[in-house]
Amino acid sequence: MKIAIIGTGNLGSSIAKGLIKNKSFTSLYLSDKNTSAVKTFEEEPHVTITSDNAKAVEASDIVLFALQPRHIEGVLKDVAPLIKADHVVLSVAAGYEISRIESIIGSDKNIIRVMPNTAISIGKSMTCLSANDKGQGKIELAKNIFNQLGTTMVIPEEQIQAATVICASGIAFWMRLVRATTQGAIQLGFEAHEAHDLAVQTCFGSASLLIESGRHPEQEIDRVTTPSGCTIEGLNAMEHQGLSSALIQGIVSSFEKINQIKKN
Ligand SMILES: NC(=O)C1=CN([C@@H]2O[C@H](COP(=O)(O)OP(=O)(O)OC[C@H]3O[C@@H](n4cnc5c(N)ncnc54)[C@H](OP(=O)(O)O)[C@@H]3O)[C@@H](O)[C@H]2O)C=CC1
Numbered sequence: 573m574k575i576a577i578i579g580t581g582n583l584g585s586s587i588a589k590g591l592i593k594n595k596s597f598t599s600l601y602l603s604d605k606n607t608s609a610v611k612t613f614e615e616e617p618h619v620t621i622t623s624d625n626a627k628a629v630e631a632s633d634i635v636l637f638a639l640q641p642r643h644i645e646g647v648l649k650d651v652a653p654l655i656k657a658d659h660v661v662l663s664v665a666a667g668y669e670i671s672r673i674e675s676i677i678g679s680d681k682n683i684i685r686v687m688p689n690t691a692i693s694i695g696k697s698m699t700c701l702s703a704n705d706k707g708q709g710k711i712e713l714a715k716n717i718f719n720q721l722g723t724t725m726v727i728p729e730e731q732i733q734a735a736t737v738i739c740a741s742g743i744a745f746w747m748r749l750v751r752a753t754t755q756g757a758i759q760l761g762f763e764a765h766e767a768h769d770l771a772v773q774t775c776f777g778s779a780s781l782l783i784e785s786g787r788h789p790e791q792e793i794d795r796v797t798t799p800s801g802c803t804i805e806g807l808n809a810m811e812h813q814g815l816s817s818a819l820i821q822g823i824v825s826s827f828e829k830i831n832q833i834k835k836n
């Protein structure tokens with residue numbers, strides 16, 4: 573596969589890391605105005621670092637646009653004449669609908685919205701996918717790429733906005749929970765690095781329990797909360813402070829912010 577990533581910032585460079593780790597390409601072009609984030613990859617076999625988006629598009633079959641929503645339109649317009657019917661165009665831009673991409677490059681092109689997260693750099697992304705009509709024939713190709721970098725779910729485009737919040741922004745939400753646990757551990761007397769290690773491994777164990785057991789979180793909670801014990805005391809104190817409600821409100825606020833991004 574000949575892949576180009578246009579925009580190698582936070583997410584583009586994370587995807588590049590994941591692809592390079594998996595060696596899942598015959599050619600990988602990494603294009604950015606400022607290529608400093610991917611300089612480390614320039615010695616990698618079959619990887620080309622460039623600031624020439626057109627060159628990256630012409631040399632590739634699969635073009636992934638990892639640009640901010642405010643930048644993607646200009647770049648799409650610049651390279652539109654170079655995008656052929658056989659190209660697979662992938663976009664990760666939050667709030668930037670397929671219809672807007674089609675209005676620039678045409679609805680006769682293979683277009684797939686991809687919503688991964690930064691865990692893609694270590695092959696642990698939850699990636700949601702949604703294609704236009706023409707792109708339906710390439711959804712298995714996209715699944716094959718991103719299933720090597722985590723797990724995938726094909727959803728209607730109407731749900732990509734929610735997936736952005738749960739899966740992409742979700743990394744930051746879970747990191748904040750880990751940080752808060754670390755702060756609590758420090759307050760209870762652990763050194764910062766010890767607190768971090770305790771919080772991270774417990775978080776990893778919790779997620780692994782759910783993935784491997786298939787059980788519901790509350791089933792796992794019931795296995796921890798000894799009657800009149802410390803766990804239920806802590807959980808109820810958190811809920812009295814609005815823990816679950818605060819998380820849900822944050823998720824909804826993040827979703828609503830994308831509506832504003834869409835208008836830009
Ligand atoms: N970060 C995340 O976890 C996720 C991000 N997304 C989406 O991915 C997209 C990128 O986000 P993120 O990686 O965080 O943003 P970044 O700003 O970190 O990366 C975007 C990159 O695009 C570069 N760029 C800007 N204009 C051009 C151009 N004309 N040609 C080539 N490169 C250009 C930027 O360079 P410069 O800095 O010089 O402007 C920057 O390096 C966004 O649309 C976001 O909504 C989706 C899921 C998760």
Ligand SMILES: O=C(O)[C@@H]1CCC=N1
Pocket residue numbers: 666736740741
């Ligand atoms: O915060 C953002 O807007 C982007 C989309 C999801 C993660 N980062």
